[in-house]
Amino acid sequence: MTACCRYYLSISMLYIATAATAGGDTLKYPVAPVDNSKDTFGTIAIADPFRPLETASAARAQWLMDEKVLTDTYFGQESRRSQLEDDYTMLGSYSSNVPRPSGPYYLERYLENGIQAIYTKRYLHDEDPMPLIRAPQIAPNLKVIGNVTISKDGSYAAFEYSGNGSDWTEIAVYDIHKRKFLPDHITNVRYGSVTWREDGFYYQQYDTIDAAGRYTAVSYNQKLYYHPLGYADDILVWADPQAPLAHFSVSVSDDERFVLFTEVESSSGKQIYRLKDLVTDSPMLVYTLGEEQTLSLLGSSGDSVYVLRRSKTDYNGSILRIDVRDPRHWTSLLDNQKDYRIKDAAYAHGKFLLVMAHEFQEVLVSLTDGGDDLKTIKSPAGGSVSIMGYAAKEDGFILALSYFICPPIGEIFHLKKGDVEIIDKTRILFDPTKYEFISDHYRSADSTLVPIFIIQNRRYKDKPTHAALLEVYGGFGITPAMSYDPGLLIFLNNGGVFAFANVRGGANSVKDWHKDGSLLKKQNTFDDTYYAARYLLEHGYAEKGKLALTGGSNGGLVAAAVINQHPDCFRAAILNVGVYDMIRAERFTVGAFHIREFGTVAKEAELLNLRSYSPLHNVKPHTQYPSMLIRTGEYDDRVPPLHSYKYVAALQQLTESTNPILLRVVPNAGHHTGADFGQRTTLNMESYSFLFKELGLKYKAGSSYW
Numbered sequence: 001m002t003a004c005c006r007y008y009l010s011i012s013m014l015y016i017a018t019a020a021t022a023g024g025d026t027l028k029y030p031v032a033p034v035d036n037s038k039d040t041f042g043t044i045a046i047a048d049p050f051r052p053l054e055t056a057s058a059a060r061a062q063w064l065m066d067e068k069v070l071t072d073t074y075f076g077q078e079s080r081r082s083q084l085e086d087d088y089t090m091l092g093s094y095s096s097n098v099p100r101p102s103g104p105y106y107l108e109r110y111l112e113n114g115i116q117a118i119y120t121k122r123y124l125h126d127e128d129p130m131p132l133i134r135a136p137q138i139a140p141n142l143k144v145i146g147n148v149t150i151s152k153d154g155s156y157a158a159f160e161y162s163g164n165g166s167d168w169t170e171i172a173v174y175d176i177h178k179r180k181f182l183p184d185h186i187t188n189v190r191y192g193s194v195t196w197r198e199d200g201f202y203y204q205q206y207d208t209i210d211a212a213g214r215y216t217a218v219s220y221n222q223k224l225y226y227h228p229l230g231y232a233d234d235i236l237v238w239a240d241p242q243a244p245l246a247h248f249s250v251s252v253s254d255d256e257r258f259v260l261f262t263e264v265e266s267s268s269g270k271q272i273y274r275l276k277d278l279v280t281d282s283p284m285l286v287y288t289l290g291e292e293q294t295l296s297l298l299g300s301s302g303d304s305v306y307v308l309r310r311s312k313t314d315y316n317g318s319i320l321r322i323d324v325r326d327p328r329h330w331t332s333l334l335d336n337q338k339d340y341r342i343k344d345a346a347y348a349h350g351k352f353l354l355v356m357a358h359e360f361q362e363v364l365v366s367l368t369d370g371g372d373d374l375k376t377i378k379s380p381a382g383g384s385v386s387i388m389g390y391a392a393k394e395d396g397f398i399l400a401l402s403y404f405i406c407p408p409i410g411e412i413f414h415l416k417k418g419d420v421e422i423i424d425k426t427r428i429l430f431d432p433t434k435y436e437f438i439s440d441h442y443r444s445a446d447s448t449l450v451p452i453f454i455i456q457n458r459r460y461k462d463k464p465t466h467a468a469l470l471e472v473y474g475g476f477g478i479t480p481a482m483s484y485d486p487g488l489l490i491f492l493n494n495g496g497v498f499a500f501a502n503v504r505g506g507a508n509s510v511k512d513w514h515k516d517g518s519l520l521k522k523q524n525t526f527d528d529t530y531y532a533a534r535y536l537l538e539h540g541y542a543e544k545g546k547l548a549l550t551g552g553s554n555g556g557l558v559a560a561a562v563i564n565q566h567p568d569c570f571r572a573a574i575l576n577v578g579v580y581d582m583i584r585a586e587r588f589t590v591g592a593f594h595i596r597e598f599g600t601v602a603k604e605a606e607l608l609n610l611r612s613y614s615p616l617h618n619v620k621p622h623t624q625y626p627s628m629l630i631r632t633g634e635y636d637d638r639v640p641p642l643h644s645y646k647y648v649a650a651l652q653q654l655t656e657s658t659n660p661i662l663l664r665v666v667p668n669a670g671h672h673t674g675a676d677f678g679q680r681t682t683l684n685m686e687s688y689s690f691l692f693k694e695l696g697l698k699y700k701a702g703s704s705y706w
């Protein structure tokens with residue numbers, strides 16, 4: 001306990017900290033409200049002086065207002081932001097529409113003066129889609145629409161939306177033929193989605209939560225309902241009072257014969273699958289699987305049900321057939337692949353399409369329902385493929401080919417011909433030959449080989465600027481999907497280098513990659529990130545004083561922990577919606593669901609491990625830190641903004657760094673702070689003007705981008 005007390009000793013002598021910006025201006029930080037709060041776990045006491053920032057008060061409101069003025073002042077003096085705006089507007093306003101099959105339609109999203117609109121078309125190659133709905137028609141001032149699903153017969157559309165960007169959503173139902181909303185309206189929906197069956201749909205709902213704790217309290221006792229259109233009383237399908245942290249989901253086969261209900265008990269990892277045959281109405285089949293085992297319904301044919309299974313032994317995934325006439329005997333159609341994991345899978349008309357990934361390389365694999373290999377196609381370098389759905393009229397699967405530096409490109413994989421055709425060419429021609437996509441490996445602290453992906457503009461290969469941006473995530477056994485970032489394109493075309501390190505904790509075809517970066521092994525994730533930075537410095541992609549680090553959500557946690565451990569390694573950092581108080585994280589919103597990922601303070605070994613890297617509790621006093629831009633959403637109820645408030649306060653008042661520490665609270669936004677196009681534009685320009693300034697990177701307006 002000596003170290004803990006020594007760390008907090010300096011907080012009793014708080015002062016108005018100052019930082020000199022790169023341009024010579026001095027920022028004066030507001031003094032955050034503090035008290036003598038602490039958490040006690042047996043004989044272990046951990047001080048929490050910035051506890052007042054967890055709850056609304058006049059003092060917190062004033063501190064947030066002062067922080068906003070501070071950040072606005074910094075960016076108000078940054079001339080590059082206005083220079084970036086023209087380029088970003090040209091690049092960012094473009095959004096490629098990859099048609100998504102739903103019911104008998106293809107759905108496309110468009111931006112109309114910053115407002116999202118949904119269009120439909122009956123045929124894939126129709127050039128004039130019909131408008132279905134604009135966001136404000138669903139709710140006043142709404143700009144962004146969440147999931148949209150169409151009933152099988154095409155009569156109804158269900159719109160999921162959130163008025164303030166939080167994870168709490170509502171469902172509105174629209175009669176497509178009569179062009180009007182139905183009285184069917186559902187609230188308190190969270191951690192689920194609409195799944196249609198006949199003239200109704202399944203959804204997940206919580207009981208009403210007191211308004212004061214709506215965005216910070218843990219949600220308990222989710223229930224799964226079926227809503228028949230036109231009826232006031234919904235049917236309770238499943239609830240489990242004995243497992244208050246359980247989540248439910250449901251999948252329906254295309255022929256609507258089979259329904260797979262899933263219950264996941266978050267704290268233990270136990271999963272229960274219930275398979276129901278709606279045609280024979282036979283007793284429900286129940287499969288109970290242990291931790292790290294999952295089933296996903298792909299489809300059915302006759303008495304055969306096809307599922308994707310992942311487990312400790314099938315860590316890369318297997319395709320299985322369940323014969324409902326002999327439901328305990330499962331037939332493997334595709335055994336676990338040693339080198340490739342199944343990233344995405346779909347089934348239709350006796351054929352499977354799989355997206356198989358090995359590190360940063362992906363291939364499309366087509367199989368028959370007998371397991372015979374039909375076709376294997378290598379995906380383009382630098383891109384990542386997602387299956388959007390089955391296109392019945394074209395007998396193919398719609399694909400989205402995504403890049404970090406290009407809007408998504410729509411494709412169709414024809415099942416009969418086994419080839420891929422581009423269906424949605426970008427209006428601005430993307431020339432990948434102008435960029436170099438590099439896949440490499442580096443050795444971490446324990447000599448583990450870690451994959452790293454690098455993008456640079458070939459124009460700067462022989463005259464490098466040695467400025468680089470490293471991104472990490474490293475959690476939950478997933479790797480975030482590539483998404484188009486116009487600001488990154490500007491960064492690359494002015495000499496910057498981008499790198500993504502696939503650190504442990506994320507997804508990889510290597511067994512235990514996730515496990516080796518979670519719980520008591522989380523330090524591996526931080527070591528992997530630090531050694532990625534060293535790789536970039538040692539190989540000339542960056543030089544000392546020109547390396548930046550970024551991460552969002554779990555990636556924000558990882559980046560913050562690494563900066564605490566190696567503050568002199570980075571010149572700048574942008575952290576988005578991160579988890580920074582690991583001691584109290586499980587007390588709020590989804591933190592209680594993630595103890596299998598991070599651990600719990602209820603177990604001493606896990607508590608001590610959390611304390612060892614918790615960003616809030618490991619800020620180094622009297623230390624030079626990199627310039628840091630820390631962002632959160634005002635209504636983020638996945639990672640509440642209190643994490644960012646407390647971490648920023650600690651950084652500003654303890655480090656004595658001469659580099660700026662900035663907080664940006666995005667108003668009327670949740671965990672996805674850039675969901676609104678206007679917000680995304682502003683945040684992107686702030687991010688890259690921050691990087692250009694702090695890394696000393698020169699900006700040339702009007703560069704050639706493709």
